[in-house]
Amino acid sequence: MTTPDRDNTDNTDNTDNTDNTDNLDNTANTDNTDNTDNTALVAGGGLGGLAAAIGLRRAGWTVTVLERATGLREAGAGWSFAPNAVRAADALGVGEGFRAVSVPTEAGATLRTPDGGYLMRFRPGRDTPLLANHRADLLGVLAGHLPAGVVRTAAEVTGVEQSDRGVTVRYHTPAGPRTARADLLVGADGMRSAVRRAVWPDAPAPVFQRILCWRGVTEPGAVRPDNGFRGFQTWGRGARFGAHPLAGQRVFWFLTVRQDQPGVRYGEDLAEVRRRVGDWHDPVPALLAATPAGSVLRHDIFDLEPLPSYVDGRVALLGDAAHAMTPFLAQGACQALEDAAVLAAELTHATDIPTALARYDRARRPRSQAVRRSARQDPEISLSTNPLTYGLMTRLTRLAGGAVAARKAARLWDWTPPTSRGPGQAVPKRPT
Ligand SMILES: Cc1cc2nc3c(=O)[nH]c(=O)nc-3n(C[C@H](O)[C@H](O)[C@H](O)COP(=O)(O)OP(=O)(O)OC[C@H]3O[C@@H](n4cnc5c(N)ncnc54)[C@H](O)[C@@H]3O)c2cc1C
Secondary structure (H helix, E strand, O other), rough: OOOOOOOOOOOOOOEEOOEEEEHHHHOOOOOOOOOOOOOOEOOOOOHHHHHHHHHHHHHHOOEEOOOOOOOOOOOOEEEEEHHHHHHHHHHHHOOHHHHHHHEEEEHHOOEEEOOOEEEEEOOOOOOOOEEEEHHHHHHHHHHHHEEEEEEOOEEEEEEEEEEEEEEEEEEEEEOOEEEEEEEEEEOOOOOOOOHHHHOOOOOOOOEEEEEEEEEEEEEOOOOOOOOOOOOOEOOOOEHHHHHHOOOEEEEEEEEEEOOOOOOOOOOHHHHHHHHHHHOOOOHHHHHHHOOOOOOOOOEEEEEEOOOOOOOOEEEOOHHHHHHHOOOHOOOOOHHHHHHHHHHHHHHOOOOOHHHHHHHHHHHHHHHHHHHHHHHHHHHHHOOOOHHHHHHHHHHHHHHHHHHHHHHHHHOOOOOOOOOOOOOOHHOOOOOO
């Protein structure tokens, strides 16, 4: 298993010690392939930030990622990726590694009821398998595409200032406050983005969606996903359970329920999950039994209201920082990969950064906001606690679900990465 715990922190800081400013214009080019003096800072070393860094480096930029955590974390469970994300990964040059840590899952089109009945069965040819992987494995793949020194951990972004000549970022490190300057800042610092707060101070806070989600991963080998287990989702009334096979003979599962308030805590999360769905059909009890107590993650689900723009001058938002969404369409990380692929394409050969970012905004905002809206609407029906709504939903799905769901998914996943701009489209260099 590839793990992302290798620390890419650059301890040979090119800091100007007189004012603690990292002038990234002078940063040694660690890649030796870049032929440009364009520099970028990326706030956040999650999936979106690492993908953006990879894309920008491929586009010829010198990149530094500032990540708040002390290492590229292993925290997280599994997640699934649709074909649009795999195309984005290919465009970023990480598709091979992505596939290597992923396992096909039929959970997107295998829908069951708690007594074990089928509302819909995966049909090869009609339905497309998703790819499931562990967050740690995927972040490991992405980190492996960045040379040492690109990611600085224990670096928390706290402030942003920009002029028409560049962006200055303030960040905290264990050694004290620092500043760094670059031509571009990508805010990939998640739903509670410090970059968004600094540049869009009036943007509304994330909105709680009255949803609670638990996630767990089974011990390797305890339930054998290679033994015909291809994933499923089970729709209960006001509760949805799902399970995907993972590499390493593990299974990733989730349970999503209605919850009126954020911050509600249960004594032991696994016991609470067992209390709610422990008597559902096989293999739900076996999956819970194979999950180490204390390892279950609990998430209050928030999303973001739409922003008027994802860009401001030389600053661009990406991933959850721009458009955090509920996990109901399993598209948040997929959209972050799309963002990274488009950003890199727009910034290839670009020297008028605000103009290139404006194109990025035009390309990304309508699509990602449409997905975010659908992801907010979906649980209104699919997680309804109303017996009539639940009855109608299950009946309709049983009758017509397969073809309708396949068409809906195909529309959602219908995205192809742009091709990079050629040098002929370059615009004048930044002012010096
Ligand atoms: C329960 C659940 C299930 C999901 N399932 C799926 C799925 O199956 N498929 C899918 O596509 N998506 C899924 N998602 C969504 C997906 O997890 C997110 O969309 C994705 O992780 C966003 O990536 P990101 O890099 O934008 O943000 P994040 O993953 O939040 O990363 C942000 C990074 O920035 C760092 N950071 C934060 N603040 C600062 C700061 N001030 N300075 C420096 N660094 C900072 C953080 O430490 C973190 O490393 C799910 C989400 C949830 C909650």
